[in-house]
Amino acid sequence: MTHTARRMFELLEPICLVTYFADECNEELAALGHRTYWDGYFASRAAPLGRVPAHVVHAAFYSFADGEAARHIPSAWETIPPEASVAARERGSAASLRRILGEERAGSPGLVRAADLTAKAATSAPMEGRVMYAGMRALAVPSDPVARLWHCATMLREHRGDGHVAALVGARVGGTEAHVLDALTKGIYPAESFGRIHHLPKDRLAAVMDGLRERGLIDADGHLTDAGRATKAGIEALTDELAAPPYEALAPAELDELVTELEPITAILVATGSQ
Template sequence: MSRPEELTTMRHPQAKVHRVFELIEPIATVTFSEVPTEAFLAIGMRNYWDGYFAGRAAPLGYAPAEVVHAVFYNFADGEVARHIPWVWGKTTPEEALAVREQGSTAALRQAVGNLADAPELARVADLATKAAVSAPTEGRVLYAGLRALAVPTEPLARLWHTTTMLREHRGDGHNLLLAAHGVGGTEAHVLMALAAGMRAEEFGRVHHLPKAQLSAVVDGLRDRGLVDADGGFTDAGRELKERIEALTDELAAPAYDVLTAAELDELIAGLEPYATAVHAADL
């Protein structure tokens, strides 16, 4: 059995695999912006987080909160249960999937402008699809749920859908590595905050937690030598975060094995104007 530091033999350079992640992230995450949120509010969701959980958990069907919590991994205890299964009394997974796709495609179209009708879009979407439908599903529950869905035919919708598949495939692998390294869900958010140069209590995903609860998480990381007395990274904490990120790229890499080196370069070049446009739009 290989050690965690030697997970795979990568066909493509890690830097290029990571670059694809950097480019698909803004495209896929338009789903968390205002236009899709408004679409979910229009079908009866109470707030942003109802729409978030309905749309993102929809590929799992009517899974109970305990299952969604396990798959999403890094939410604090009880957060999923405030939305699942309540949202399924207002909509269905099938409707949530449709609302999410339509709202996300509309948000992407708004962000990229004329690029939405560019002749090269179909080729970029085709390459993203080629990778997205070929990744391994073992241990990738959320990705497998998305993999079971039909891929949209319209190029912009297909680009959003397949970048989302690739993002969730990488995210599932990231969760596996966090668990393997003994990093809990809320701890993962604290490490993410520190990597972004923020203190834990400033980070949006955890700043709302009761002060005592968040302090206990930080204290646990301090006891493990990952956080210093001032609440920042120790060398060991930073090294752990960087190692997990590098290994996450390795676990994500098999999705791109189906692409030749030239095709991967073409995909990167093709994604860049779309990612740049979304960044500039600041949805």
């Protein structure tokens, strides 16, 4: 099932990315009163957890540097209820999908079937140890097929993300360290230039790089070592393994059908960059 988990990630991720790349979601969140993109991001993604403090959001998201969550939580909720942010994120994301896919594809029986099968998988996995996934499971699944497809794809994304965090913790790789390994794996060099971490204080980045050198994961020049590549590969393999349980709820024929229905949807989204 690890191959299935990886294939489903490839098919579902472009559906989730409209939330972050397309305009409609940001516009909906800005209309609520969120001042910046990151205010809306933290508020709407963390909202299924309720009004938890910044350190809980930091722990659940894992990949952000110390203090980043606290710049947005709880201030982003002071005048905007979490429930409103959740609803705005869903409205905007569904609107993006409808625009990108077009009326015919968005209203097709194939999309409805894809939404139903994705929902079956997304609501079938155990919640233990899956904080972000459990938060999403507490929300009602939308009745509209486009919104349901987005919602359930995002639920599966958070399920996978929870497992990825577990894999990182097990490998003793912190959030910023994970970005360094990811950047180098993608051929981004120097890793400090990677968009997710380039804004961090230079002394903080230097400490992260020094720690990776001490562990033998990068060399003196900041390139991945064999040990670094093995560590990254192990994390990804375990992430796939931990992401497999939702798809065990689908019969082999249903999995095949889901892949068939998602492929043209994903192809359109990939062609537009999910925006």
